[in-house]
Amino acid sequence: MKLRIKRAPNNPIIVPGKYDWRMATVFNPGVIYENGRVYLYERTAGQLRPFICYIGMMESDDGVNFIHSSDKPVFTPAMAGSKYGSVQDPRITKIEDTYYMTYAYRPFAWSSHPTGTGVPESFQTDFPGFDGDPMKNQTRSGIAISKDLYHWQHHVWATPVELDDRDVILFPEKINGRFTMLRRPLQFVGEKYGTDKAGIWISYSEDLQNWTDTELIAKPEFQWESNRIGGSLPPLKTDEGWLVIYHGVETINETTKMVVYRAGAMILDIDNPSKVLYRSSKFILEPEEYYEKYGLYIPSVVFPTGGYIHEDQLSIYYGVCDTAIARASVNINDLLTFIKENSTN
Template identity: 50%
Template sequence: MIIKRNEHNPIVMPGGYEWRKAAVFNPGVIRVDGKFYMYERAAGSLRPFQTSIGLLESDDGVFFTAVKDVPIFKAEMLGYPGGSVEDARVVHMDGTYYMCYALQPYSFDCWPTGTGLPSYYPEHYSEWADNGVEPMITRSGIAVSKDGIHFTPHSYTTPAEIDDRDNALFPEKIGGRFALLRRPMQYVGEKYGTKSPGIWISYSDDLLEWKDPELVAVAENPEWEGTKIGAAATPVKTDRGWLVLYHGVDSQSIYRVGALMLDLEDPRKVIARTRLPIMGPEAYYERIGLVLPNVVFPTANLVVDDMLYIYYGCCDTSIGLATVSVKELVDHIFNQR
C-alpha cells in the first residue's frame, strides 16, 4: 500500500487576507456536483491565536481559490467574539450541509516551543476566570447551511463542562438516527474502560438531544498512540464497513495516522484496525511549522474514482493532500488481523 503525497504540497498556505496570514490547517472538504469545497481553519496571528473558518473551492481538489474574502464561520456567531472555531468536518445530507466544529470561547495566546506542544497563555484574558470556565476547554457543535456558504449555529453536541472535540458526523443516518464520533478528554479511568482519551460514539434523532456516548476504540500501541487517539475525518462508507482514519499521539506529541473499520450496521464495533500508522511526519512541511512540529492531522477524506483523497493539517501551519486506493487501504487494514 502506497499513500502518495501530492507533488504540490502544501496545497494551501497562509496569506492573502489578514485573518489567515499566520496559519491555515485542519480543513473539512466535501465534493458536490464535481466541485471541491474546503473549509479551512485559519489564524491571523499568534497573539491572540484566534481561528475562524474560511471557504475555498477547486475543480480538481488540488488548486484552491477563495470563495469569500472573509471567514464564513466565526465564534462571534456563537456569542463569543474573542473565541475560536476550529477543525470543521463537513457532510452533505439530503440537501443540507452539516458542519461539526470545536469552540474555544475566549482568547488565548500561542507561543511555539519548537520541540513539541506550544505553550498557550489564557491567563491574561479575564473572560476565562470571569465566567468560571476551565482555561482552554473545548466544546463541540453543529452548524447547518443550505448553500454551503451561509451557516447557522444549530446545536451543541457535547456538554459545556467537559473538553470534547474531534467530532465527526457520519455522512448518512444509521438505523434512522444521526451518528457522531467524539473524543471526551475526561472519560478516562476504570469507570470509562480506558486509560487514555479514546474514540466514542453518540446517537441522536434530531441533532439536539444526544444519547450518552459509548466507547468505540482506545489506544493500543503506546509507541505511537499512547497519549490519546481521536477520529480524524468523516467516516467513509465502503462495502466492507465504515473506514475511519484516526490520529494517534505519542509521548513526544508526534501526531500520526491510523485506520480502522467499523461495522456498517453497528459502528460501535471495530472489525479491523491497523497496528502501525499509515502516515506520519516525513516531509519537511510535516516536521517543521510555525506552531507545532511533527504533525500529520487529517480532518477530511473523500472518494474520487476509488481514490481516497486525504486532506490534512501540517504542523498547524499549512494543508497537505495525499491519495491512496480505497481498495488497497481497506485490504491493508483487514490484513493486520
C-alpha cells in the same frame, strides 16, 4: 502489503497569507466533494496571541489548486457566541439535503507561544468578562448547518459545556434512523471509563440535541498512539464497512512536550458502527516530508480532517504542523486490504 500513499507534488497546497484573518496559520480543513468540485473549509488564524481561529472557504475543480470563495471567513467565533473565542477543525458532511459542519469551540482564545520542539506553551488571555478560570473555557463542540455550502449558521451544541469534548464528527447518513456521532471527551479516562488515555466514543440522536450515553469504541493500543487517539475525517462508506481514519499521538519527550501525530485506520460495521470489524496496528501516514516535520506551531504533525472517495481513489486533506494544508491520495481497495491484513481483531 506495503501501502502506497501518494503526496501531492506541490504540497503544501494551501499556505497562510493574503487576508489578515489567515496570516499566521491555515490547517485542519473540512472537505466535501460535490458535482465534480471540491469545497474546502480551512481553520485559520491571523496571529497567535491571542490565537483566535476562523473558518475560511476555498474551492477547486481539481482538488489541488484552490481559490477563495470569499475574502472573509464563512464562520467566525462571534457566530458561535463570542467574538473573543475560537472556532476550530471543521468537519463537513451532507445528510439528505442539508450540509453539517461540526466544529470545536473555545469561548476565549488562548495565547500561544510555540517552542519549536513540541506542543506550544499556551495561556489564558485577558478578555472583558473573563476571569481566567480554565474550567469556564473548555473546548466544546457545535454543529453549524447550511443549504448551499456558502452560508452557515450555528444550529446546536453537540456536547455539554462542562466537558472538553472535541473531534466530534457526524456520519454522512442516519443509521437506523438516527444521527450518529464520533467524539473524544478528554475527561473520560480512568477505571470507570475503561481507558487510561483519551479514546474514540460514539453517540446517537434523533434530533441532534438529545444524545445517547457515549460508548467507547476504540482506545489507544499501540506505541504510536500512546498519548491519545481521536477521529479525523468523517467516516466513509465502503463495501467493507465504515472506513474511519483517525489520529494517534505519541509522546516522545514529556519534558519538552515533543509529540508525533500520525494517522491510523479502522473499519466499523455498516449497521452497527459501535462495532469495530478491523483496526490496523500500523499507521497509514506519518510525518516524513520537511513540511510535515517543521512548521510554525507544532513540529511533526499530520492531522487529516477531510477527504472523499472518487472512483477508486481516496483523497485525504490534512494539516501539517498546524501551519499549512497538504493532500495525499491512496487506492481505496489497497487501503482496505492493508487495514484487514494488519488488523488485531
